[in-house]
Amino acid sequence: MTTLDNSLANYEHDDAAELAAARQAHIVSIATPIATAVALVALWEIGVRVFGVPSYIAPTPSAVATTLVTEFPQLMRNFWPTFYESVLGFIVGNLAAVLIAVAFVHSRMVERAFFPIAVFINTIPILAIAPVLVLIFGAGLTAKVVIAALICFFPTLVNMVRGLQSVSPQTLELAQILSASKSEVFWKIRLPSSLPFLFSALKIAATTCVIGAIVGEWVGADLGLGALILDATFNFRAALLYATVFLSSGLSVLLFAAVSITERLVVRW
Amino acid sequence: MPAASLRNAWVKFGQFTAIQDISLDIEAGAFYSILGPSGCGKSTLLRLVSDLIPAASGEVSVFGKTTEAARLAREFAFVFQDATLLPWRSALKNVELPLEMGRSRSIELPVSDKTPMELLELVGLKGREDALPHELSGGMRQRVAIARALVCKPRLLLMDEPFGALDEMTRDHLNLQLLKVWQETGVTILFVTHSIPEAVFLGQKVLMLKSHPGRLHEIVDIDLPYPRAIAQRETPEFTRYSAYLRQQLEAC
Numbered sequence: 002m003t004t005l006d007n008s009l010a011n012y013e014h015d016d017a018a019e020l021a022a023a024r025q026a027h028i029v030s031i032a033t034p035i036a037t038a039v040a041l042v043a044l045w046e047i048g049v050r051v052f053g054v055p056s057y058i059a060p061t062p063s064a065v066a067t068t069l070v071t072e073f074p075q076l077m078r079n080f081w082p083t084f085y086e087s088v089l090g091f092i093v094g095n096l097a098a099v100l101i102a103v104a105f106v107h108s109r110m111v112e113r114a115f116f117p118i119a120v121f122i123n124t125i126p127i128l129a130i131a132p133v134l135v136l137i138f139g140a141g142l143t144a145k146v147v148i149a150a151l152i153c154f155f156p157t158l159v160n161m162v163r164g165l166q167s168v169s170p171q172t173l174e175l176a177q178i179l180s181a182s183k184s185e186v187f188w189k190i191r192l193p194s195s196l197p198f199l200f201s202a203l204k205i206a207a208t209t210c211v212i213g214a215i216v217g218e219w220v221g222a223d224l225g226l227g228a229l230i231l232d233a234t235f236n237f238r239a240a241l242l243y244a245t246v247f248l249s250s251g252l253s254v255l256l257f258a259a260v261s262i263t264e265r266l267v268v269r270w
Numbered sequence: 271m272p273a274a275s276l277r278n279a280w281v282k283f284g285q286f287t288a289i290q291d292i293s294l295d296i297e298a299g300a301f302y303s304i305l306g307p308s309g310c311g312k313s314t315l316l317r318l319v320s321d322l323i324p325a326a327s328g329e330v331s332v333f334g335k336t337t338e339a340a341r342l343a344r345e346f347a348f349v350f351q352d353a354t355l356l357p358w359r360s361a362l363k364n365v366e367l368p369l370e371m372g373r374s375r376s377i378e379l380p381v382s383d384k385t386p387m388e389l390l391e392l393v394g395l396k397g398r399e400d401a402l403p404h405e406l407s408g409g410m411r412q413r414v415a416i417a418r419a420l421v422c423k424p425r426l427l428l429m430d431e432p433f434g435a436l437d438e439m440t441r442d443h444l445n446l447q448l449l450k451v452w453q454e455t456g457v458t459i460l461f462v463t464h465s466i467p468e469a470v471f472l473g474q475k476v477l478m479l480k481s482h483p484g485r486l487h488e489i490v491d492i493d494l495p496y497p498r499a500i501a502q503r504e505t506p507e508f509t510r511y512s513a514y515l516r517q518q519l520e521a522c
Contacts, residue, residue: 180372
């Protein structure tokens with residue numbers, strides 16, 4: 002009896018210890034990257050001060066933080082155009098990629114004709130093609146949307162084609178036995194099968210579309226984070242430049258998080 | 271009328287002969303096990319009957335109809351080795367899939383007198399209807415596939431090594447459950463397997479095929495009473511059938 006009690010007590014003890022260990026592991030896994038980031042920022046602050054780096058070359062993190070607050074209205078004024086360009090580019094580029102992927106899967110002929118062209122377009126550096134697009138579409142919103150769309154296009158095309166083809170031969174045999182029509186196979190089997198692949202691509206696109214918008218703004222824009230980056234650089238306003246860079250990365254994180262949350266809601270399997 | 275009837279049926283893949291001159295009547299309501307060495311065309315035979323592949327020559331009919339007409343009328347259903355469930359659909363939604371497909375043909379589909387929910391209950395999955403396939407074990411997934419196969423009230427059930435990937439205990443359990451389903455629904459079953467004990471345990475008849483090229487070797491009647499119980503596998507009769515089939519298989 003005593004032995005049994007002992008072993009029971011041991012079990013309970015083990016359970017509690019296990020829970021505590023799990024909690025600790027969880028805290029450590031969150032705390033480690035945060036602590037590292039804080040340490041690096043501190044190192045940066047100390048480094049700039051100790052070595053007396055001029056503030057127009059490298060500002061202290063505290064100066065960047067101050068700028069983020071004082072220049073907030075100006076930053077926001079430049080944030081929204083970039084936000085719209087990125088999101089519109091994301092929508093246009095991915096929509097085009099999905100539709101073309103559907104056409105590719107539907108017809109081998111179309112794929113054979115257009116896939117090499119898609120690959121070719123993808124090999125052109127975005128920085129090289131951006132001026133061409135600004136020449137064609139002018140300095141307005143359109144050129145930036147097109148550039149952002151272009152940068153999203155290829156990864157989504159490739160992933161979506163793979164996704165639509167990811168249906169197992171047996172599942173297709175099942176559809177055949179059920180006398181399913183082509184459109185039933187597409188809507189009920191192929192499209193849902195492709196969603197995990199599509200979301201992998203959308204996560205890539207969520208960050209690259211911001212790059213596209215900013216590159217577009219570099220080539221010609223009065224407003225936008227890209228324009229502000231150039232402006233701050235040429236006026237030696239290093240703190241503003243850094244603040245803008247952080248805001249750009251914040252925009253990417255925002256879009257990435259939005260896609261990730263949507264994925265979790267849609268792809269539950 | 272036989273459930274399925276083959277007359278001098280040949281199947282060729284290019285130069286390769288997969289099935290050579292099989293003539294055979296499948297008795298309605300019976301349980302057939304199909305046994306044979308690999309490459310003997312067991313799966314091909316099921317795919318021929320289910321209109322997935324055409325016969326190079328000869329005739330195949332299912333309940334007196336062409337295989338295509340039988341497919342459109344949902345005379346048969348197929349259970350694959352893999353459960354082939356759609357991973358984004360719940361167990362119940364997977365069972366309902368056949369009711370949503372093939373609608374464009376404007377044919378009145380036969381529907382089981384059991385609801386999809388009752389079919390899940392029949393295969394012992396009551397309470398798991400909302401589970402997604404990845405939340406179910408391999409055996410449970412295969413049971414969902416069986417319920418799905420029954421939803422349009424087929425008169426012929428084609429099963430291609432459905433329990434081949436499962437462990438011994440699960441397989442025993444599902445064998446019993448399948449016999450229960452067979453007795454309750456009166457469906458004709460063609461059951462492909464690699465396992466001699468499984469073939470003897472389930473079938474009223476064992477169709478033995480020979481390989482290279484695939485052709486009919488022998489039809490062995492299994493005179494063991496139903497309902498069958500796992501313990502029957504220890505009886506001398508059972509062992510005799512197994513030994514005989516093993517001998518024949520080695521000769522193939």
